[in-house]
Amino acid sequence: MNQLPPDQWLHRIQQGDETALQALYDAYRTPFIAWALRHFKCAEADAIDIFQDSVIVLYRNVAQGRLTELTSSLKTYLYAIGRNLLLKRLRDHRPHLDLEALPQLSELALDLPPTLTPLQAQAKAAVQRLSEPCRSIIQMVYYRSFSMEVIKERLGYKNETVVRAQKKRCMQYLRKALENNPT
Amino acid sequence: MSTLTDTQRAQIEAYCEGLLPAAEALQVAERLADNPAWMAYAESHRALLQGVDAAVEARFKAALQAHESAQHRPSPDEAPARRAAFAERRILGWLLAILLALGTIVALWWNNRTPPVSPPAVIFAEYFTPPLNTWIVTTRGVADTAASARAMHLYDTGDFEAAAVALAKLAAPEAQWYLGMCLLQMGDYREALPLLRAYREAHPTEAEAHWYFVLNLVALGEIEEARQALESYAWPGAAKARADQLWRDLARE
Numbered sequence: 541m542n543q544l545p546p547d548q549w550l551h552r553i554q555q556g557d558e559t560a561l562q563a564l565y566d567a568y569r570t571p572f573i574a575w576a577l578r579h580f581k582c583a584e585a586d587a588i589d590i591f592q593d594s595v596i597v598l599y600r601n602v603a604q605g606r607l608t609e610l611t612s613s614l615k616t617y618l619y620a621i622g623r624n625l626l627l628k629r630l631r632d633h634r635p636h637l638d639l640e641a642l643p644q645l646s647e648l649a650l651d652l653p654p655t656l657t658p659l660q661a662q663a664k665a666a667v668q669r670l671s672e673p674c675r676s677i678i679q680m681v682y683y684r685s686f687s688m689e690v691i692k693e694r695l696g697y698k699n700e701t702v703v704r705a706q707k708k709r710c711m712q713y714l715r716k717a718l719e720n721n722p723t
Numbered sequence: 724m725s726t727l728t729d730t731q732r733a734q735i736e737a738y739c740e741g742l743l744p745a746a747e748a749l750q751v752a753e754r755l756a757d758n759p760a761w762m763a764y765a766e767s768h769r770a771l772l773q774g775v776d777a778a779v780e781a782r783f784k785a786a787l788q789a790h791e792s793a794q795h796r797p798s799p800d801e802a803p804a805r806r807a808a809f810a811e812r813r814i815l816g817w818l819l820a821i822l823l824a825l826g827t828i829v830a831l832w833w834n835n836r837t838p839p840v841s842p843p844a845v846i847f848a849e850y851f852t853p854p855l856n857t858w859i860v861t862t863r864g865v866a867d868t869a870a871s872a873r874a875m876h877l878y879d880t881g882d883f884e885a886a887a888v889a890l891a892k893l894a895a896p897e898a899q900w901y902l903g904m905c906l907l908q909m910g911d912y913r914e915a916l917p918l919l920r921a922y923r924e925a926h927p928t929e930a931e932a933h934w935y936f937v938l939n940l941v942a943l944g945e946i947e948e949a950r951q952a953l954e955s956y957a958w959p960g961a962a963k964a965r966a967d968q969l970w971r972d973l974a975r976e
Contacts, residue, residue: 561783562790569795592787596780612882620880656777659767663774668781682740682775714771 549614553602556684556694565595568618575619580626590629594622603684659718666717674710681707726760735761739768846972847942850965853908854931858897871898883908896922904935912942930962937969946973 552560569591576587598618601607610617656664670678673695680686680694688700697703727735737743738751755761859875874889878901887905890898903918919939923932933956940949950973958966 558783558786561787565787565790566794588791592784592791595787596783599783600776600780612877612880612885616880616882623880656773657770659770660773660777663770664777664781665774667771667774667778678775679779682772683779711771715767718767718771 547609550602550608550610553599554605556603556680556686561595561599564598564618565592568595568615571615572619572622576622576626580630582626582629586629590622590625593625594618597621597625605685662718663714666714669717670710670714673706674713677703677707678710678714727764731761732764735765736768739765739772843941843944843946846969847938849972850941850969851907851938854904854935856901858901871895874898875901878905896925900932903939907935907939907942912939915939916943930956930959933958934962934966937966941969941973949973 549560549564552563569588572591572594573584573587576582576590577584580587582590595618598607598614598621607617667675667678676695677691680691686694688703691697692700692703695703697706734743734747734751735755738748738755743751751761755765856875856879859871870889871893874886874893877883877886877889883905887902887909890902890905893899899918900922903915903922906912906915906918916939919932919936923929923936926932933952937949937952940946940952950970953966953970953973956966
């Protein structure tokens with residue numbers, strides 16, 4: 541599976557193929573964990589947790605159009621994300637470490653999962669409570685930036701105007717949820 | 724928030740999503756700064772966007788955790804059998820290790836207890852650890868040029884081939900030294916040597932400049948020159964023990 545050319549991985553993710561997430565996971569899990577254990581001396585559970593986060597960051601960067609082509613191998617890119625996450629965890633959990641001795645975080649560090657504000661956490665909870673078709677529409681519009689035309693085809697709507705109207709209703713529902721549960 | 728029209732809301736949403744042309748975006752930004760209702764709506768929309776990302780990724784995380792449990796972790800039924808198999812393998816491993824140890828002892832005795840001689844490449848591999856990037860710190864805002872930051876990012880991620888191409892275009896002495904490090908890690912010892920020699924001559928007080936130059940000589944099998952280079956420098960602190968050990972290993976060559 542990990543022999544799949546990088547552009548085909550990117551294409552699968554760009555098309556919204558969520559099975560690519562698990563396929564990526566299976567392709568690189570074992571070597572990544574062995575690498576993390578060897579170089580960062582972390583617990584296996586931590587290595588697995590970090591690997592899951594790394595796959596998600598990679599997936600997000602491709603899905604949201606921040607990564608459209610690779611200058612290195614997919615493995616190198618994935619390991620670079622993992623390295624940053626591992627370093628961040630080391631810094632967070634072992635404050636006695638000599639930070640100057642550790643490699644610096646690269647610009648990929650900007651892609652680390654953010655800490656949510658109370659309002660954002662409220663919004664996250666509201667999105668998690670959404671049922672279909674709002675959940676799919678909101679995800680396609682805002683997480684994947686799919687066009688109305690693509691969403692119409694994927695979800696089988698009659699035309700794009702109907703999709704827009706449905707999206708508007710979903711957003712009104714979300715706003716109401718936020719206003720009813722102010723932080 | 725209720726004072727906003729549908730058009731205004733749509734405009735603020737488009738602004739938050741980065742969909743407005745520059746001129747219109749500037750107008751909205753000015754309006755946001757002046758109008759608390761506009762600002763509050765923008766903040767709630769940004770929170771929603773962030774909430775969408777967080778919710779989607781929480782679902783991905785849960786899916787991967789379930790996948791991990793289902794595909795990569797033994798079930799409770801399998802666990803005892805796996806433990807037994809692991810114990811069996813461990814016993815076999817110990818037996819193998821004991822046999823290997825006995826074999827080594829016999830071989831040493833057979834060779835009249837002469838310690839094995841390491842070829843230079845093995846000594847190089849034993850001592851060589853890729854130096855960390857202490858030149859360009861990309862997250863602290865002191866990177867001098869985008870090109871050097873990019874090159875060192877490639878170096879940091881272990882893509883030495885691409886890093887070498889990028890570093891070769893830079894004239895800074897540090898760039899040339901890290902290019903030498905890339906070449907060492909790619910096994911191009913002959914090409915690395917003039918770079919490391921030049922850096923060492925220009926930075927005679929830097930222990931690392933001497934150390935990697937010596938290792939480069941070792942990799943090339945230039946043992947006598949490597950020993951002379953080791954002796955020519957007053958190694959500071961902990962580096963001295965490491966240098967002495969290498970000197971002893973080279974003396975056996």
